[in-house]
Amino acid sequence: MRETKFTIDQKRAPIYEALQTFRQMRVVPFDVPGHKRGRGNPELADFLGEQCVGIDVNSMKPLDNLCHPISVIREAEILAADAFGAAHAFLMVGGTTSSVQSMVLSACKRGDKIILPRNVHRSVINALVLCGAIPVYVNPEVDQRLGISLGMQRSQVAKAIRENPDAVAVLVNNPTYYGICSDIQSIVKMAHDAGMYCLADEAHGTHFYFGEEMPVSAMKAGADMSAVSMHKSGGSLTQSSFLLTGTNISAGHVRQIINLTQTTSGSYLLMSSLDISRRNLALRGKEVFSRVVRMADYAREEVNAIGGYYAFGKELINGDSIYDFDSTKLSIHTRDIGLAGIEVYDLLRDEYDIQIEFGDIGNILAYLSIGDRRQELERLVSALAEIRRRHQRGTSGLLSQEYIDPQVVTSPQEAFYAPKRSVPLKESIGLVCSEFVMCYPPGIPILAPGERITAEILDYIEYAKAKGCSMTGPEDPEILYINVLQ
Amino acid sequence: MELWFSEFHTPDVKHSIRINRHLYSKQSDYQRIDIFDTPEFGRVLTLDGNVMLTERDEFIYDEMITHVPMAVHPNIQDVLVIGAGDGGVVRELTRYEKIVRIDLVEMDPMVLEACRTYLPENACRLDDTRVHIYYDNALRFIRRCTAKYDLIIVDTTDPFGPSESNFTREFYGICYNALRDDGIMVNQQGSPFYKHDAEAMQRSHMRIASTFPVSRVYQAHIPTYAAGYWLFGFASKQYHPIDDLDAKRWSSLHLKTQYYTTKLHVGAFYLPAFLENMLREVEQSQ
Numbered sequence: 001m002r003e004t005k006f007t008i009d010q011k012r013a014p015i016y017e018a019l020q021t022f023r024q025m026r027v028v029p030f031d032v033p034g035h036k037r038g039r040g041n042p043e044l045a046d047f048l049g050e051q052c053v054g055i056d057v058n059s060m061k062p063l064d065n066l067c068h069p070i071s072v073i074r075e076a077e078i079l080a081a082d083a084f085g086a087a088h089a090f091l092m093v094g095g096t097t098s099s100v101q102s103m104v105l106s107a108c109k110r111g112d113k114i115i116l117p118r119n120v121h122r123s124v125i126n127a128l129v130l131c132g133a134i135p136v137y138v139n140p141e142v143d144q145r146l147g148i149s150l151g152m153q154r155s156q157v158a159k160a161i162r163e164n165p166d167a168v169a170v171l172v173n174n175p176t177y178y179g180i181c182s183d184i185q186s187i188v189k190m191a192h193d194a195g196m197y198c199l200a201d202e203a204h205g206t207h208f209y210f211g212e213e214m215p216v217s218a219m220k221a222g223a224d225m226s227a228v229s230m231h232k233s234g235g236s237l238t239q240s241s242f243l244l245t246g247t248n249i250s251a252g253h254v255r256q257i258i259n260l261t262q263t264t265s266g267s268y269l270l271m272s273s274l275d276i277s278r279r280n281l282a283l284r285g286k287e288v289f290s291r292v293v294r295m296a297d298y299a300r301e302e303v304n305a306i307g308g309y310y311a312f313g314k315e316l317i318n319g320d321s322i323y324d325f326d327s328t329k330l331s332i333h334t335r336d337i338g339l340a341g342i343e344v345y346d347l348l349r350d351e352y353d354i355q356i357e358f359g360d361i362g363n364i365l366a367y368l369s370i371g372d373r374r375q376e377l378e379r380l381v382s383a384l385a386e387i388r389r390r391h392q393r394g395t396s397g398l399l400s401q402e403y404i405d406p407q408v409v410t411s412p413q414e415a416f417y418a419p420k421r422s423v424p425l426k427e428s429i430g431l432v433c434s435e436f437v438m439c440y441p442p443g444i445p446i447l448a449p450g451e452r453i454t455a456e457i458l459d460y461i462e463y464a465k466a467k468g469c470s471m472t473g474p475e476d477p478e479i480l481y482i483n484v485l486q
Numbered sequence: 487m488e489l490w491f492s493e494f495h496t497p498d499v500k501h502s503i504r505i506n507r508h509l510y511s512k513q514s515d516y517q518r519i520d521i522f523d524t525p526e527f528g529r530v531l532t533l534d535g536n537v538m539l540t541e542r543d544e545f546i547y548d549e550m551i552t553h554v555p556m557a558v559h560p561n562i563q564d565v566l567v568i569g570a571g572d573g574g575v576v577r578e579l580t581r582y583e584k585i586v587r588i589d590l591v592e593m594d595p596m597v598l599e600a601c602r603t604y605l606p607e608n609a610c611r612l613d614d615t616r617v618h619i620y621y622d623n624a625l626r627f628i629r630r631c632t633a634k635y636d637l638i639i640v641d642t643t644d645p646f647g648p649s650e651s652n653f654t655r656e657f658y659g660i661c662y663n664a665l666r667d668d669g670i671m672v673n674q675q676g677s678p679f680y681k682h683d684a685e686a687m688q689r690s691h692m693r694i695a696s697t698f699p700v701s702r703v704y705q706a707h708i709p710t711y712a713a714g715y716w717l718f719g720f721a722s723k724q725y726h727p728i729d730d731l732d733a734k735r736w737s738s739l740h741l742k743t744q745y746y747t748t749k750l751h752v753g754a755f756y757l758p759a760f761l762e763n764m765l766r767e768v769e770q771s772q
Binding site: 306374379381383 | 623650651654657663
């Protein structure tokens with residue numbers, strides 16, 4: 001458990017304060033953006049509100065510059081680093097995708113090996129396409145009943161490190177989309193003992209830094225870098241994120257890497273939202289997330305009382321591949337009522353006007369956070385009860401596994417840029433794929449560039465399409481054809 | 487001195503009532519509760535600034551939401567009432583000796599407390615031995631019940647406030663499940679006149695019609711509600727609201743009413759053309 005003792009006064013919000021002052025100064029804009037506080041685009045100003053368009057401004061001395069922060073953005077970074085217990089924090093405006101990519105690009109270069117679980121978000125493998133690093137996959141254990149991939153086992157990580165002593169980093173999901181945590185503290189130690197960095201994808205773990213009785217956060221566990229989706233459980237605006245670094249990492253180097261791909265026109269809407277949300281979590285996070293956990297625990301109990309569904313929680317913890325569980329995640333196994341997760345997901349939206357985070361082959365995930373209320377939870381639980389009453393059927397013919405072990409033939413970068421041809425999906429068995437195929441969300445690739453296409457994978461793709469998953473990745477939007485290596 | 491209470495029926499229409507005294511004002515966990523004493527309408531209960539009832543015209547609402555189903559179903563014994571914390575619906579129900587049990591589910595204890603003190607004419611029968619009061623979320627309460635009730639009366643605030651959940655498809659679905667095979671659900675269905683209200687009315691009618699085999703709408707004139715024109719939904723698994731009306735049986739009970747009659751019962755289901763069209767539109771979109 002983290003002690004919420006900060007070394008700086010977390011009541012400050014320097015970007016927010018600078019924008020307030022800036023607003024009062026009524027500065028005449030002869031710079032970009034051209035909408036000039038919304039005056040040039042009344043329809044936009046009317047839609048978003050004058051308050052909002054009025055602070056959509058360019059970098060300038062009083063407001064600092066995201067590419068090279070020296071004043072208020074720098075102060076906001078220092079406050080954020082303090083709040084998260086990191087040596088340095090970077091404000092990111094390209095989503096957690098940009099945090100993940102900057103993290104991987106900072107640690108690896110062309111030809112370097114990186115040890116990672118295969119159930120990573122597409123942004124991780126995209127980073128490998130960009131930098132040419134070689135993935136060494138630790139195949140996660142799969143829970144047979146739930147069909148989902150779990151965390152990395154310590155013995156598997158140790159084996160990968162032993163077999164690849166030249167690898168430069170180990171990447172850990174903390175937690176997975178479903179809320180499952182690996183033993184990140186032990187993995188950090190193993191990586192460091194072997195002279196490797198430990199990187200964490202904490203897209204779903206912002207609250208670990210602020211809540212009580214949460215799984216351990218990456219910074220607390222001693223990881224070297226972490227990508228934190230402040231906009232998910234932290235309450236900031238979509239596309240805003242933090243990249244955290246530990247003491248082993250040169251902040252200047254990371255800044256250079258970030259500036260390779262990050263916009264030079266960082267949005268002050270996004271940056272101020274990070275600033276204000278960080279302050280909120282530092283001051284009130286403990287109480288906020290204990291309320292979220294209470295709601296999720298209540299919902300789990302109620303969903304399990306319906307029968308048929310299984311809303312899983314801390315009882316899964318096994319000391320290794322499920323080292324810990326994030327209780328704020330309301331993950332529900334649906335296969336026992338005869339419906340795929342994606343079918344329940346669609347029914348909830350189409351018939352009950354309830355939008356959940358995702359549904360896949362056997363599970364759904366309802367994302368609970370800082371903004372939820374009891375009355376909406378009652379709707380969700382009641383709608384699930386109704387779906388069971390109206391749509392329950394036998395479980396025959398339902399696929400059970402979300403995860404198929406990949407057969408890696410070549411590196412993602414090599415496969416992505418290699419000469420390729422397009423073949424009908426049905427005729428692709430045995431060939432090597434040069435693009436991604438995934439259901440989005442959750443965005444964990446079924447196939448990544450450089451992996452062999454198998455009959456099992458094609459069955460999975462056909463099944464997911466038939467059940468209504470949104471498939472993305474390939475050049476062919478219908479996913480009837482797939483690009484393979486020549 | 488002039489003191490007026492105003493309620494916006496639309497952003498461009500305001501309905502005002504002169505106030506003598508402001509008797510009660512409290513913020514509960516769910517809403518702001520006020521009770522006024524007024525020269526024209528007597529005591530007025532408002533929730534979040536919306537008129538819920540006035541002493542002067544509550545009889546119309548409470549009689550129409552209660553006696554219509556009671557005159558159709560021949561054997562109502564177990565009744566569930568959702569909302570209705572003022573007690574008016576319960577008062578009407580307790581007049582029927584055949585009713586064995588009335589479960590009242592109200593989320594906000596402070597509404598009952600305020601009404602017991604300031605609206606005794608409505609709250610007078612809340613202590614009847616057949617009445618069981620549960621302070622709970624309606625969805626949570628109902629989804630635990632299967633084939634338990636003969637009648638469910640949904641008397642909640644409008645679909646834009648804390649009662650929004652009680653106008654949803656999942657709500658109507660669990661009500662269906664909580665009713666016996668010949669059960670009836672009656673709900674307040676809002677007003678069809680102003681656009682915003684009309685759209686909400688259509689949405690909830692569509693959801694009810696897709697849940698129950700019989701779904702009909704009936705109307706009443708209620709001066710203090712938006713446009714003075716109010717609708718109720720009659721949804722049932724078997725009984726038809728007009729074909730199965732047993733006027734003789736109901737009249738033999740000799741209940742004295744101020745608004746409801748068995749003739750009006752039939753007439754209330756004959757709707758103006760514009761409303762028929764609105765309902766048909768959503769029924770056909772199924």
